[in-house]
Amino acid sequence: MEVRFRSIFLVVLALLNSSSLIAQEPVKAGTLIEPKVTRQDINEANIDSENFELGLLVGVISIEDFSSSPLFGLRAAYHINEDFFIEATYGQAEAGETSFEVLSGGAPFLTEEERDYSFYNVSFGYNLNGETFFTDNLVFNSATYFTLGAGSTDFGGDERFTVSLGAGYRLLLTDYMALHFTLRDHLFNSELIGKEKTTHNIEYGFSATFFF
Amino acid sequence: MLCLRLKSGGHKVKMAFQNPFNFRFLLLVCMWLCTTSALSEELIQAKVVEPYVEIHSGPAGGYPVIHVAAKGEWITVLKRRTSWFKIITADEIQGWIKQDDLHLTESSQGQPVKLFDGSFASFSERDIEFGMLGGSFEGTPSLTIFADWVATENISAGVSVTQALGDLSESQYFLVKAQHTTFPEWRLSPYISLGVGQIRTQPKANLVQSGDEARTSDLYAVGLGVRYYLAKNFLVKLEYNNLQALTSRDENEEIEEWKLGFAVYF
Numbered sequence: 001m002e003v004r005f006r007s008i009f010l011v012v013l014a015l016l017n018s019s020s021l022i023a024q025e026p027v028k029a030g031t032l033i034e035p036k037v038t039r040q041d042i043n044e045a046n047i048d049s050e051n052f053e054l055g056l057l058v059g060v061i062s063i064e065d066f067s068s069s070p071l072f073g074l075r076a077a078y079h080i081n082e083d084f085f086i087e088a089t090y091g092q093a094e095a096g097e098t099s100f101e102v103l104s105g106g107a108p109f110l111t112e113e114e115r116d117y118s119f120y121n122v123s124f125g126y127n128l129n130g131e132t133f134f135t136d137n138l139v140f141n142s143a144t145y146f147t148l149g150a151g152s153t154d155f156g157g158d159e160r161f162t163v164s165l166g167a168g169y170r171l172l173l174t175d176y177m178a179l180h181f182t183l184r185d186h187l188f189n190s191e192l193i194g195k196e197k198t199t200h201n202i203e204y205g206f207s208a209t210f211f212f
Numbered sequence: 213m214l215c216l217r218l219k220s221g222g223h224k225v226k227m228a229f230q231n232p233f234n235f236r237f238l239l240l241v242c243m244w245l246c247t248t249s250a251l252s253e254e255l256i257q258a259k260v261v262e263p264y265v266e267i268h269s270g271p272a273g274g275y276p277v278i279h280v281a282a283k284g285e286w287i288t289v290l291k292r293r294t295s296w297f298k299i300i301t302a303d304e305i306q307g308w309i310k311q312d313d314l315h316l317t318e319s320s321q322g323q324p325v326k327l328f329d330g331s332f333a334s335f336s337e338r339d340i341e342f343g344m345l346g347g348s349f350e351g352t353p354s355l356t357i358f359a360d361w362v363a364t365e366n367i368s369a370g371v372s373v374t375q376a377l378g379d380l381s382e383s384q385y386f387l388v389k390a391q392h393t394t395f396p397e398w399r400l401s402p403y404i405s406l407g408v409g410q411i412r413t414q415p416k417a418n419l420v421q422s423g424d425e426a427r428t429s430d431l432y433a434v435g436l437g438v439r440y441y442l443a444k445n446f447l448v449k450l451e452y453n454n455l456q457a458l459t460s461r462d463e464n465e466e467i468e469e470w471k472l473g474f475a476v477y478f
Contacts, residue, residue, distance in 0.1 A: 042256055042289065042314075042325045044334075049292040078476065080446055081294045082272035086344070086476075122344050122355070129272040141270040150346055150355060152375055157417035161353045161377035175291065175298065189379075211293070 050176060053077040055209025057091060059182075063117055063155070064199035065192070067096030075180070075207050077125070085125040087147060091203070093117045095155065098193065109192060114157045119186060121164045123149025132171060141172045153188050153201075160188040168205075176211040256289040258317035258325050265316055267307030271296035279305045287317065295444065335441050335477065336396060338362050341370075343475030345449060350467050352378030360389075362477075365396040372407075374469075385411035385455075387433050405435035411457050429457040429465070439475075447475040 057073035073091030080086065095115040101108055125147040132142040147166040152159045166184030173179060182205040190199045260281050268275040271293040281287050281301050287309075290298040295311040317325045345356040353376070360370030368391045376383045389407035414426040437451035450472050457465040 042258055042317075042319050042327070044327055046256055047289055047292045047297070051292075051294060079294050080476065081444060082296065086474075122357070127272070129270065129274050131270070131275070141275070150353070152355070152377055159375070159377055159382045175293075 050211040051079045053079070053085075053178065053209045053211050055178075055180075055207050057089065057205050057207040059091075059203055059205035061091070061093050061117070061186075061201060061203040063093070063095045063201050064190070065098045066115075066117075067098075069093040069096055069117070071203060071205065073205075075209060077209070082129065083127055085127065085145075087123045087125050087149070088120065089123070089151075090120045091118065100193075110156055114155075117153070117155045119151060119153040119155075119162060121149045121151030121162060121186070123147040123164060123166065125168075127170075143170045143172075144168070145170060147184070153186060156190065156192045160190065162186050162188040166203075178209050178211070180205070180207040180209060182207070257286050258289065258314065258319055260285050260287065260316065261318050261324070262316035265309055265313045267299065267301070267305065267309055268296075269307060271298070271308045273310070275308070278307055281309075289314070332399065332441055334445070336365060338445075338477035341368070341447070341475045341477040343447070343449065343473055345451065345471035345473030347451075347469060347471035347473075349374070349376035349383065349469045350378075352376050354469065354471070356471055356473070358475075360391065360475075366393050367391065368393075379416070381413050381415045383411060383413045385409055385431055387431065389433070389435075393439075400438060400440045402436070402438050405433070405437065405451075405453075407431075407433040407435070409433070411455075427459070429459050431458070432456045442474075445477050447477065449473055449475055 054076050055074070057071070057075045059071040059073075060068055061071040062068040071091050071093040073089060075087065075089050077085050077087040095110070095117050098109060100106075125145045127143040127145045129141075129143045132140050134140070145168050147164070147168065149164045149166075151162050151164065153162040154160075164184055164186050166182055168180050168182035168184075171179045171181075182203070184203045184205065186201040186203065187198055188201075189196055191197075260283050263283050264280040265287070266277045267279040267281060269278045279301070281299075285301060287299045287301055290300060290306075292298070293308075296308045297311065297314050298306065298308050300306045311327060314325055314327065319325055340359065340361055342359040343357070345358070347354050347356075354374055355376075356372050356374040358370055358372035360368045362368045370389050370391065371386065372389065373386045374384065387407035387409035389405050391403050391405040393401050393403040395401050409431045410428060411431045412426060412428045433453050433455045435451055435453040437449055439450075440448045442448050451470070453469040453471070455467040455469060457467060459465050
């Protein structure tokens with residue numbers, strides 16, 4: 001049985017080989033070998049589009065009245081056109097102590113859990129496209145951008161409606177990899193240390209993102 | 213296969229490189245692999261049919277023109293960012309051309325290149341939409357994100373998540389919705405929606421010290437909205453929702469909500 005299978009397999013193999021040999025035309029000396037390039041028709045589906053951007057964010061956030069803390073987060077963006085984009089950011093930090101808590105050494109305003117600071121926001125961004133010349137020959141595409149967005153901040157045991165205003169600089173190391181330097185103000189109302197007021201929480205961020 | 217076997221033991225790799233014949237063989241195999249993969253790749257090419265096409269250094273109109281592809285020249289399309297296309301010419305010059313300029317080329321079949329996406333024509337063929345709305349939820353600021361699957365021209369199904377942050381309480385709800393658009397062919401078109409979901413409301417921490425006052429209720433929603441096809445793959449939406457929260461109290465809670473936002477479609 002096995003012998004029969006093997007012989008059938010060999011016959012098939014031999015047939016395939018011979019047919020491919022017959023099909024081959026003799027190559028003339030000096031003939032250029034043209035690469036077999038099959039050209040695809042152009043449509044939306046077969047062009048790789050890279051409008052999404054995803055990356056990690058690290059930085060420092062100054063939480064009003066609660067000192068500054070390191071910040072870690074995620075950043076995603078969708079580029080609508082060359083000028084506008086939509087950006088979503090999520091970040092986490094842990095708030096420090098107020099000067100009162102440090103100086104008086106008294107009872108803390110917040111519990112450990114309430115000191116966890118996290119936020120998300122969705123922003124509209126506007127690009128000022130440009131180029132950055134590090135030297136005469138080392139040139140990268142870049143953009144300075146402004147963002148305006150809204151979201152929520154979870155801090156002091158409550159979620160707070162937050163408006164964010166920002167400016168950033170995007171340096172495109174390659175077509176698909178970018179570095180960002182951002183400065184953003186998160187504004188929300190807080191009554192944590194008494195009277196309700198609008199707080200400004202300034203974030204300095206550095207992020208690395210990939211386009212896909 | 214060869215690479216795998218070589219990787220499996222450092223000893224064998226060393227052997228391969230010590231012997232110049234083996235090394236050359238390895239190099240040949242690598243070259244063969246590279247060339248075959250490059251040759252078998254399908255190139256997306258187009259021929260310039262107008263006098264010239266401008267090639268920019270970056271994917272935006274402001275970037276300088278660094279080269280032009282002349283009539284009759286073949287260009288290979290590498291990738292796309294928004295409505296800009298990264299191309300490479302036969303002389304290996306890379307750059308970006310805009311979508312309007314790509315329409316000045318023809319395909320290998322001799323057909324004029326025309327991409328329909330980012331036009332109102334493609335809008336009716338969209339499959340999914342997602343976006344964000346901001347508005348007023350009984351007077352408090354609210355934010356909604358949503359994703360819709362466009363089943364037919366008229367009907368779509370979707371999910372949305374909303375967070376409303378008031379001075380007294382914070383509400384979160386999700387809805388599973390069905391939407392109907394009577395006139396899908398209109399650029400500005402009204403739609404109605406019906407949805408079911410759940411709402412969770414939590415009073416502010418400074419009002420309730422115990423913090424266990426959060427309540428969850430079932431939610432029904434009836435909505436009315438208009439959507440406007442703005443440009444590219446971009447919509448603007450304005451919605452009014454009437455929500456009924458089925459509370460455990462004597463009366464159901466009626467909530468009115470206005471939202472304005474945008475959506476992108478694919």
